[in-house]
Amino acid sequence: MEKLAQQTQVLANWYRESDKFSTLMNYQILRAGHIRTAENFHVRRQSVVGHELIFCLKGSGFVRLEHHLYEVKEGCLVWLPVRWPHEHFPHKDEPWEILWIRIDSEKLSNIMKILDVPQNPVFQFDNPEKVTEIYHHIFSLMKSHTLVTDAHCDELCARLIFTLLENRSTEVTKSPVITHRGLGRLIYQIHSHYSDDWDIDIFMQYCQVSKSQLFRLFQMTFNQSPLRWLKKYRLSQARRLLVETQESIGRISGQVGYNDPLHFSRDFHREVGLSPSDFRRREQRMD
DNA sequence: TAGTGTCCCCTGACCCATGT
DNA sequence: ACATGGGTCAGGGGACACTA
Numbered sequence: 250m251e252k253l254a255q256q257t258q259v260l261a262n263w264y265r266e267s268d269k270f271s272t273l274m275n276y277q278i279l280r281a282g283h284i285r286t287a288e289n290f291h292v293r294r295q296s297v298v299g300h301e302l303i304f305c306l307k308g309s310g311f312v313r314l315e316h317h318l319y320e321v322k323e324g325c326l327v328w329l330p331v332r333w334p335h336e337h338f339p340h341k342d343e344p345w346e347i348l349w350i351r352i353d354s355e356k357l358s359n360i361m362k363i364l365d366v367p368q369n370p371v372f373q374f375d376n377p378e379k380v381t382e383i384y385h386h387i388f389s390l391m392k393s394h395t396l397v398t399d400a401h402c403d404e405l406c407a408r409l410i411f412t413l414l415e416n417r418s419t420e421v422t423k424s425p426v427i428t429h430r431g432l433g434r435l436i437y438q439i440h441s442h443y444s445d446d447w448d449i450d451i452f453m454q455y456c457q458v459s460k461s462q463l464f465r466l467f468q469m470t471f472n473q474s475p476l477r478w479l480k481k482y483r484l485s486q487a488r489r490l491l492v493e494t495q496e497s498i499g500r501i502s503g504q505v506g507y508n509d510p511l512h513f514s515r516d517f518h519r520e521v522g523l524s525p526s527d528f529r530r531r532e533q534r535m536d
Numbered sequence: 537t538a539g540t541g542t543c544c545c546c547t548g549a550c551c552c553a554t555g556t
Numbered sequence: 557a558c559a560t561g562g563g564t565c566a567g568g569g570g571a572c573a574c575t576a
Contacts, residue, residue: 448566448567449567458540458541460568462540464569465539474568475568476566498557526558537576538575538576539576540573540574540575541572541574542571542573542574543571543572543573544569544570545570546569547566547567548565549564549566550563550564551563551564551565552563553560553561555558555559555560
């Protein structure tokens with residue numbers, strides 16, 4: 250089929266100044282719009298205020314954040330913390346049509362961290378129509394600017410954030426149900442003493458099972474092997490310590506159970522995509 | 537038949553040395 | 557602080573056996 254040369258069509262575009270109404274709300278919508286892109290459409294920015302939530306209505310596109318490139322397919326939403334250097338552009342073969350809003354709120358940085366957006370900014374939905382509906386509802390309200398419409402937009406932003414939290418709750422906040430008594434005992438011990446020297450033999454002793462049974466238990470409960478689970482837990486504690494304290498990387502690596510800071514740095518980089526010091530700098534920049 | 541244990545082999549994590 | 561390469565060995569998982 251012959252491909253027609255297309256131009257980007259801006260189907261809707263709104264801009265809001267911060268004023269006495271908007272500062273009353275939890276979420277301030279700064280910009281919003283609906284764009285049908287051509288293949289040459291490309292946005293590249295160093296830093297702007299707020300967070301952009303881009304929903305891919307049709308086609309597909311890409312976003313780049315912190316040197317990582319993510320594909321965004323039809324029915325997916327990407328959360329872009331636009332204070333960081335970023336870019337987005339459509340797939341050449343099927344340029345995307347997007348609905349987007351740029352919102353700001355002092356709460357968003359924390360919500361973003363809880364949702365693990367820096368590592369995983371793309372959201373997929375079982376029911377994307379629910380998200381589209383929220384965008385269109387916001388757009389219809391953006392046409393007028395009153396205290397009532399602003400309050401309504403605030404409610405819709407909260408609903409959108411709720412949808413994202415709900416969407417990711419299975420990955421982020423759901424604790425696996427631990428039915429095995431020995432495994433429960435082991436997990437409790439690790440949470441209390443995660444910096445101790447743990448190995449498979451000690452795991453087996455706590456659980457009172459053989460090695461293969463231990464692996465099966467971890468696979469069933471956490472969908473990963475015992476030491477991989479331990480490593481992820483230690484690195485999550487390291488992230489917390491890097492943000493909450495000013496301890497050196499070497500000291501933190503020891504506190505979370507690594508004998509070798511180099512080994513810690515390498516694992517951290519693999520898991521987070523940044524070195525521990527870069528991660529700390531970035532988190533401090535966000536506050 | 538489901539649950540569990542044993543054996544065995546390959547992979548990759550870890551440690552160390554070295555360099556930037 | 558971080559990267560890289562090489563040697564070592566524990567982890568991981570498949571195949572099969574055992575047992576209640």
